Amino acid sequence: MCDKRAWLSPAKLNLFLYITGRRADGYHNLQTLFQFIDYSDSLYFDRRQDDKICLQTEFTLVPHDDNLIIKSANMLLTYMRQSQADFRPPFGIDITIDKKLPMGGGLGGGSSNAATTLIALNQLWQLGLSTPVLMQIGQKLGADVPIFIFGLSAFAQGIGDELVAIDVPEKWYLVVKPNVEIATAKIFNAPSLKRDSVTRRIDELLTTPFNNDCEPTVRALYPQIDDLINRLSQFAPTRLTGTGSCIFSECNTQEQAMQLQQHLAGEDVVCFIAKGINQLCR
Numbered sequence: 001m002c003d004k005r006a007w008l009s010p011a012k013l014n015l016f017l018y019i020t021g022r023r024a025d026g027y028h029n030l031q032t033l034f035q036f037i038d039y040s041d042s043l044y045f046d047r048r049q050d051d052k053i054c055l056q057t058e059f060t061l062v063p064h065d066d067n068l069i070i071k072s073a074n075m076l077l078t079y080m081r082q083s084q085a086d087f088r089p090p091f092g093i094d095i096t097i098d099k100k101l102p103m104g105g106g107l108g109g110g111s112s113n114a115a116t117t118l119i120a121l122n123q124l125w126q127l128g129l130s131t132p133v134l135m136q137i138g139q140k141l142g143a144d145v146p147i148f149i150f151g152l153s154a155f156a157q158g159i160g161d162e163l164v165a166i167d168v169p170e171k172w173y174l175v176v177k178p179n180v181e182i183a184t185a186k187i188f189n190a191p192s193l194k195r196d197s198v199t200r201r202i203d204e205l206l207t208t209p210f211n212n213d214c215e216p217t218v219r220a221l222y223p224q225i226d227d228l229i230n231r232l233s234q235f236a237p238t239r240l241t242g243t244g245s246c247i248f249s250e251c252n253t254q255e256q257a258m259q260l261q262q263h264l265a266g267e268d269v270v271c272f273i274a275k276g277i278n279q280l281c282r
């Protein structure tokens, strides 16, 4: 056993998300405000006697080699072999995960797992790679991976990878996952998606009511989400995170979030209460 500690892999919220254009490669340019919350998966890394990297937790819908945990480990090995052709990891690793973050929820769970894996292997194998280098490796796995390596709440531009750290009020959130998973690509490919927001300065964005350009498209496609946002908005500001399907209501206190949760008692949704955090402890 090389490491018994739980490596936390938290969720993010997009407090606002504006799409300012579509690039030639099909990706979209964004302006978004990332906030982490204290609701996380836990990953465990155990030393193996051989040099294999194995995910020991089964994901029913994701084949082993497609899992972002395994893809990120392989990406790290590829990077190392580019600079040292004969690179071999000092030991193999069994990875297990206690998965709490709903998949296809816009909380960035898969990206966060990839980031945590890169950070953990860099440390356990004593590779000495810097945060910017890990972010570069992570970006190849997904637009949301770099923010989880950066580890600070941030204003993001580009495809979500150009980051400037920013302290935001660490509010309480009621996060609601409707009974639907949404593939990010489906929303980014939707004909109705608003992709022409004007690029604005961060100070202007922070003083203008927050919105998510994906929300009208998602609400039109998923009536359950539309209904939940309508109802919760009567009590607290409520928006979509990323491309959904999760929504979050912003509360000033934990008690307010708990009261709000009571409105959803008995409904076909998963919900949890979490606090915003501006800096991840690694």
Ligand SMILES: C[C@](O)(CO)[C@H](O)COP(=O)(O)OP(=O)(O)OC[C@H]1O[C@@H](n2ccc(N)nc2=O)[C@H](O)[C@@H]1O
Residues within 6 Å of the ligand: 014, 017, 026, 027, 028, 029, 030, 032, 106, 108, 111, 141, 142, 143, 144, 145, 158, 159, 160, 184, 185, 188, 189, 242, 243
């Ligand atoms: C919606 C957000 O969660 C906001 O934080 C992210 O932009 C999505 O990041 P992600 O899930 O890591 O996305 P990726 O795995 O890189 O891309 C999934 C798909 O979403 C689309 N995509 C993603 C990010 C982006 N800036 N523009 C896009 O058009 C692309 O069609 C891509 O094929």
Ligand SMILES: Nc1ncnc2c1ncn2[C@@H]1O[C@H](COP(=O)(O)OP(=O)(O)OP(=O)(O)O)[C@@H](O)[C@H]1O
Residues within 6 Å of the ligand: 061, 062, 066, 067, 068, 069, 101, 102, 103, 104, 105, 106, 107, 108, 109, 110, 111, 113, 114, 144, 182, 184, 242, 243, 244, 245
């Ligand atoms: N370790 C992983 N955890 C979750 N999903 C994974 C993982 N590895 C691969 N995936 C795939 O990635 C998809 C997106 O999962 P994820 O939980 O990151 O959704 P999301 O929060 O909507 O993503 P994002 O906000 O980054 O768009 C899943 O449906 C699954 O097919």
